[in-house]
Amino acid sequence: MMNVAVSDEARPKTGVRAPAPPALISMKQVCKGYGSGESRVEVLENINLNLRQGEFLAVVGFSGSGKSTLTKMLAGLETPDSGTLEMEGQPIIGPSQERGIVFQNYSLLPWLTVRGNISLSVDRVFQHWSKADRRAHVEKFIEMVGLTHAVHRRPHELSGGMRQRVSLARTLAMKPKVLLLDEPLSALDALTRSVLQEEILKIWEEERQTCLLITNDVDEAILLADRIVPLNAGPNASLGPAFAVQLDRPRNKTALNDSPQFKGLRNAVTNYLVAVRQKSRDEQQMASEQPPIQLPDLKPRSMRLPSKAILNAPI
Amino acid sequence: MNWRAVGLKFCKVAGLPILEPFVRLVAGEDPKEQLKEIAKYILVPALAIAVFLGFWGLASKHIVANSVSLPGPVKTFSEGGKLISAHFDQKRLDAEARREKKIEAVQLMQKSAAAEKKAQTVSGQQKEMLLANAAVLKKRAVAAANYRPSSAPSFIDQIFNSLKTVAFGFIIATLIAVPLGVLCGMSPWFNAAITPLIQVFKPVSPLAWLPLAMLVILSLSSSGEPWLPIAFLTSAITVCLCSLWPTLVNTTLGVASVDQDYMNVAKVLRLSWSQQLYKIILPASLPLMFAGMRISLGVGWMVLIAADMLAQNPGLGKFVWDEYQNNSQVAIARIAFSVIVIVIGLIGLFLDRIMICLRNLVSFGNPQTA
Ligand SMILES: Nc1ncnc2c1ncn2[C@@H]1O[C@H](COP(=O)(O)OP(=O)(O)OP(=O)(O)O)[C@@H](O)[C@H]1O
Numbered sequence: 001m002m003n004v005a006v007s008d009e010a011r012p013k014t015g016v017r018a019p020a021p022p023a024l025i026s027m028k029q030v031c032k033g034y035g036s037g038e039s040r041v042e043v044l045e046n047i048n049l050n051l052r053q054g055e056f057l058a059v060v061g062f063s064g065s066g067k068s069t070l071t072k073m074l075a076g077l078e079t080p081d082s083g084t085l086e087m088e089g090q091p092i093i094g095p096s097q098e099r100g101i102v103f104q105n106y107s108l109l110p111w112l113t114v115r116g117n118i119s120l121s122v123d124r125v126f127q128h129w130s131k132a133d134r135r136a137h138v139e140k141f142i143e144m145v146g147l148t149h150a151v152h153r154r155p156h157e158l159s160g161g162m163r164q165r166v167s168l169a170r171t172l173a174m175k176p177k178v179l180l181l182d183e184p185l186s187a188l189d190a191l192t193r194s195v196l197q198e199e200i201l202k203i204w205e206e207e208r209q210t211c212l213l214i215t216n217d218v219d220e221a222i223l224l225a226d227r228i229v230p231l232n233a234g235p236n237a238s239l240g241p242a243f244a245v246q247l248d249r250p251r252n253k254t255a256l257n258d259s260p261q262f263k264g265l266r267n268a269v270t271n272y273l274v275a276v277r278q279k280s281r282d283e284q285q286m287a288s289e290q291p292p293i294q295l296p297d298l299k300p301r302s303m304r305l306p307s308k309a310i311l312n313a314p315i
Numbered sequence: 316m317n318w319r320a321v322g323l324k325f326c327k328v329a330g331l332p333i334l335e336p337f338v339r340l341v342a343g344e345d346p347k348e349q350l351k352e353i354a355k356y357i358l359v360p361a362l363a364i365a366v367f368l369g370f371w372g373l374a375s376k377h378i379v380a381n382s383v384s385l386p387g388p389v390k391t392f393s394e395g396g397k398l399i400s401a402h403f404d405q406k407r408l409d410a411e412a413r414r415e416k417k418i419e420a421v422q423l424m425q426k427s428a429a430a431e432k433k434a435q436t437v438s439g440q441q442k443e444m445l446l447a448n449a450a451v452l453k454k455r456a457v458a459a460a461n462y463r464p465s466s467a468p469s470f471i472d473q474i475f476n477s478l479k480t481v482a483f484g485f486i487i488a489t490l491i492a493v494p495l496g497v498l499c500g501m502s503p504w505f506n507a508a509i510t511p512l513i514q515v516f517k518p519v520s521p522l523a524w525l526p527l528a529m530l531v532i533l534s535l536s537s538s539g540e541p542w543l544p545i546a547f548l549t550s551a552i553t554v555c556l557c558s559l560w561p562t563l564v565n566t567t568l569g570v571a572s573v574d575q576d577y578m579n580v581a582k583v584l585r586l587s588w589s590q591q592l593y594k595i596i597l598p599a600s601l602p603l604m605f606a607g608m609r610i611s612l613g614v615g616w617m618v619l620i621a622a623d624m625l626a627q628n629p630g631l632g633k634f635v636w637d638e639y640q641n642n643s644q645v646a647i648a649r650i651a652f653s654v655i656v657i658v659i660g661l662i663g664l665f666l667d668r669i670m671i672c673l674r675n676l677v678s679f680g681n682p683q684t685a
């Protein structure tokens with residue numbers, strides 16, 4: 001098993017850069033599983049992760065490897081089974097408005113309009129503000145994600161991309177210290193996806209919030225992130241070694257496509273992920289093949305008897 | 316939004332796909348397709364109704380008991396028409412009587428005033444006599460002004476009485492069932508405590524409740540005059556007891572099965588308990604709640620007829636019962652009219668539609684037509 005801890009030393013070629021900023025969120029030896037007894041599944045094992053102040057970190061991994069579980073733990077919606085999970089030195093024990101999460105399936109409230117969904121969180125987080133201030137704040141974020149024409153629509157009247165924008169605006173409007181994005185673009189088509197990638201990039205470059213992006217798309221991770229951490233295939237998934245992305249910002253998708261650095265990084269990350277998955281598959285296969293069942297060397301005495309028994313058997 | 320989109324949305328929310336092809340036709344969409352839709356939603360059902368009427372007519376020729384035969388559709392409808400016109404005749408007569416009484420009241424009042432005036436001018440015994448006379452006249456004037464025609468409730472009065480009874484029972488049932496259901500849905504412990512009670516009481520026949528309901532009302536009203544007639548209350552409470560359960564069960568289900576994602580949103584925002592209830596849990600469970608209320612109202616309407624019969628509440632049930640006692644050809648035709656056309660048919664359908672419409676209004680994104 002690749003069980004390399006992602007710590008500050010795991011960053012290659014850091015010599016030229018300033019020392020890494022302090023960790024805002026740190027996970028140490030975190031394990032998490034679901035269920036109990038026979039039906040227990042270990043999902044994450046020995047996760048070590050430092051999310052540094054002001055960085056954009058991407059976690060890439062295959063479907064079902066526990067990425068959502070990881071984000072929910074960071075958000076405080078799930079508690080780790082063992083290990084420590086801290087933000088600014090304080091253990092994370094529950095959800096907080098400092099860690100805004102964008103859910104994988106948007107989780108918009110279907111009975112509220114676009115504005116209603118966003119103002120629900122704004123009204124809650126900025127209770128002490130005046131009504132006009134809150135309203136202006138909501139409008140600002142609706143405009144930021146380009147939904148001014150759709151403020152009165154309800155989620156079911158929006159396209160997937162628009163829903164994701166609402167979801168993003170709802171979380172951004174809370175002004176969290178840390179932004180947790182759980183596969184925000186996975187459900188979208190490739191075109192919408194690349195448009196939204198650029199938008200996320202633009203918004204992030206303005207605000208420079210600490211951000212954790214979960215994704216299954218290596219290109220997306222390279223385009224957006226400062227560091228990429230692969231999540232090995234589950235069960236018992238752990239984090240692989242971090243890859244630093246030292247491409248200059250602001251980044252441009254078309255320009256990147258030709259950059260040899262980009263291509264090299266993409267190959268490195270993809271090869272790593274594929275190799276790790278192959279390894280875990282081999283291991284699983286080995287495990288399932290291990291105990292060969294010894295069949296007893298028996299022969300029926302007569303072939304007539306069983307058929308009779310079947311015929312006479314009560315149903 | 317233009318009028319066309321509004322029209323289509325109305326059809327969808329109201330659960331009336333029947334109207335949709337007309338809206339589209341008026342809007343100038345492909346007429347062939349719309350005509351097909353119209354044929355599907357209107358011609359075919361109309362044909363089915365015609366077939367039904369045909370069988371009904373045939374049956375009425377062959378079913379005869381105690382020299383009373385089953386009335387055919389034509390006779391049924393003509394009796395129905397008579398019932399309705401009888402109502403308006405009665406109302407006209409009543410209005411006339413009331414007007415006469417009012418005129419009489421005014422006249423009496425004038426006489427009384429005259430007597431009082433005269434009393435001012437005289438004195439002694441004569442004055443007292445005049446004053447007493449004036450008082451008597453005044454009393455009679457008031458009685459005349461408050462005159463209420465004592466005619467028996469007509470068919471349409473009975474329909475309204477039935478509707479009132481069902482509305483009363485249904486509203487009380489909803490006021491009890493929704494909060495209880497919310498509690499059950501939110502607290503598994505409370506639910507565990509209540510579930511056996513629900514399961515025992517739910518299958519009890521409505522008519523088994525009736526004697527108990529009557530007993531309770533009699534004991535409550537023994538202390539004084541109740542504000543509402545006892546028969547009305549008995550019927551309404553029976554309706555209430557029967558229409559409690561679907562709403563209760565569905566509300567519990569709706570509240571207990573609120574999407575975990577919505578609850579996660581509430582958790583991240585750290586909403587308080589009451590905010591969670593009003594902003595997340597209740598809106599999320601409204602569709603199921605209304606689905607339950609729809610079933611409740613249907614059950615209530617069905618039960619009402621029987622309850623009216625037994626409690627002698629002057630509604631449709633009593634109408635059917637009284638007509639049955641009459642046991643004449645006309646009476647049976649009237650029963651057929653009230654039962655087949657008014658009770659089961661139109662009012663039940665109408666109430667159901669209202670509930671569907673309400674439910675669709677609160678279930679954003681997935682309004683169902685059924
Ligand atoms: N509430 C739960 N109870 C039991 N098992 C769960 C629960 N949530 C997730 N799991 C299991 O944990 C594993 C990881 O799930 P998770 O949702 O974190 O995957 P993921 O990496 O986000 O996948 P995807 O890319 O498809 O979103 C899965 O095998 C899943 O079956």
Ligand SMILES: [Mg+2]
Pocket residue numbers: 067068069104182183
């Ligand atoms: Mg996920």
